[in-house]
Amino acid sequence: MNALTAPRRYFEDLAVGETVALGSVTVTREMIFEWAREFDPLPFHLDEEAARKSLLGGLASSGWQTGALTLRMLGDRFLNGIASAGGLGFSDLKWKRPCMANDTISATGTIASLRRSAHHPDRGIMVVDLVVINQKGEEVMTMSLANLVEARAERGA
């Protein structure tokens, strides 16, 4: 616990099944190019002609960018309101459909599980299932994120 996280919700305040609407973001061509130049300079993320000829069928964001934009929404709407103590990783990430230029994606997070950490007696592990859809309601990405959360009381205390 520190001054910054003291007023936030703690591990004990969370419940499995809690669902949070994480808002939405429109992914522009410029955003796609900017991310691709730094992190994913494949022809189908940098060049519209190459993108049309690729499996994606048009200019689409890097899957990692879709994930990063989702993480941003999760931070703003959820993680910054709880005593988050860092990510442990993620699993079952599925890029189900490309996120095309000018698509608006929105995300929902649901707490899938809560358990005490074996390594840190003062923390718990929260798994959040994330679903990202486009403006047509089609699923673009799903994943499960594991995150440490500070607990008020030590385990067994």
Added chain:
Amino acid sequence: MTRWYEDIVLDEPFLLGSHSFTEEEIVRFGKLYDPQYFHVDAEAAKAGPFGGLVASGWHTVAVGHRKMVDAMDAEADRLRDLGQKPGVAGPSPGVNKAEFKLPVRPGDTITYDFLVKDKRPSNSLPGWGVLISIISGANQRGELVYRAEIASFTKLRDYRMPFALKAALALSKLPGLGWMARRR
């Protein structure tokens, strides 16, 4: 991989190269994509779970992906120099598991490794294979900081498309019909 599916050797490690994470880029990435205090505020981070500023795990992963793309380009150049035609890499359907083992702090240099663990022809995309690859990153002390198991598509060199599929594809390229077929 910029090798044809048939040429990909399992369990052959590739060194993807290294990246040093500066405080400036950790904070820049954090502000854009993972705005938690221990990724964006060095002062506040001192009282946080890591005792200081650390990179977003997603940042570590994104840089590793960049290193892999660069290595694929280098491999394509090498094959061209040998007078061969490089293979075609496609998008990734997903990540089975990614684990952040240790934090990445300003000044840390992460060295990335890659290997293909498994491969099979794709059921959903004729002419393509699915690879299961491991990317991992270790810091300057040789400690593993992250490991991810990633699926990706790569093209088969020796694939002959069945006639029925060729006909369906030709039909799908007709205006109207193709749009209907593609919109699903």
